Amino acid sequence: MAAKEKSQNGVIETIKTIVYALLIAGVFRTLFFQPFWIPSGSMKETLLIGDFLFVNKMAYGYSYASCPSIPAVGLDAQALCGFMGDDRILAGQPERGDVVVFRHPVSGADFIKRVVGLPGDTVQVRDGQIVLNGTPVPQDPAGTFTEVFDRQGPQGLLPRCESGAVGQGAACTKSRFVETFPNGEEHVVLNVAVQQSDNTPVYRVPEGHYFFMGDNRDNSSDSRLAQVAGGVGYVPFENLIGRADRIMFSSAGRSMLFFWTWRSDRYFKRIE
Template identity: 40%
Template sequence: MDTIRFFAGVAAVWLTIITFLFAPFHIPSESMQPSLEVGDRVLVSKWAYGYSRHSLPLGLGYYLPDNLDTRIFPRDPERGDVIVFRTPETRRNLIKRVIGLPGDVIMVQNGRLFINGEMVERAPVGQRTYLDHRGRQPVTVDAYLETLPNGVTHDIYERSDSYPLDNAGPFRVPAGQIFVMGDNRDSSTDSRVAPNPQYPQGGGPGYIDLTEVVGRAETVMFTLNRCRREDGLYCPTGRVWRGLQY
């Protein structure tokens, strides 16, 4: 019985931590490069924006009634925050950066981001070439330092300014929702793509309801992927307890 009590206590502590405090999240795709790389393990703060049924671990929130879609101790994300959220259509966790807040008008025109009619500043950093994690083929992108209207800066990637989602919008963000984008702009399915109820895997998340936000990504704990150090290939280092700046 003592052994059972011990493991029950450990399980209770673990559930409390990942429900109310912090939870790990792994990066499965290239959509948030270069801020987050494939294989990164990210620590997400559950308390940053309050709690909803989607704060429950293991997808348990989907088994609760829809009328429980409320938040306790709510606090809205800020522009530039990197957040984890659940998508009702696919019941998956995704991670993106908050670009638009309720009432904002977001538009992408010829690869340039506009917020409320103002073009967002970006400064060229140079070209980078990395290996696509699926086909292991080299991909060359232009890197930019983007500065959002509230002063948050972060790097973005653009393959070009003429990809399908480089002309999208305008989108007026509804009340109680936010607009998110990936930092790897031409390799991200984000709020620029509406959900497809008939084929959920083929659609995007569209606007994100604030009740679907799980938490804020705080730091990269470590990474399990190791890129190949070859001439001409970008291989980021120092991916252990590297904080995400806001």
């Protein structure tokens, strides 16, 4: 009888340990850092498909978007923390040029893009160049970004090439530019083709909202498109999850578990 009770107590203790571990992990993920794996090429070359990073949730404070989604039980961040409304606790303001993970205002999916427009700004794109508050943002040529034309990540996405159609395994190139915002923040942007998104109307960013764009400008669904047209439009402050500061590691394979495909030059790489 004693052995049976001891066995039952062991099972209960194991369950309690697992529950406590999950609670601690949930609190850590909610308050401090959220893992994020880059699924698409919209932020190349800053972020590559397969980059694994942690999002700093402390950077901008906490809102409903800080809560994790639990699809397995049908719960999302809005269901868990919607009671917070439009409030943000311990709020910190994003700076132009920050790379931010946010929740799509309609679908609730997590997106990662760069902050281009702050509340009250006007933003336009002319011939692929950002015009911010009436002043063109400098873009200096910086060579070529080259990658292998092959399927990337778990979705098997093929990259777009400025060099035109190339065969499997061939070099896929894009023009590379260093863009400098008025605050001195510099980052690399890529050009693939001349397309409709290279020329836009003037957008005026509403108060309490932000304007985002991907660094791979011709391959990014961002604030240049309204939410109803497949873009993200203006993103409310409360939808920001956190700032991406550093890549932990990066997998060039179909899964981040394929450690033999990890890119040796991206361990703990700072995101700029």
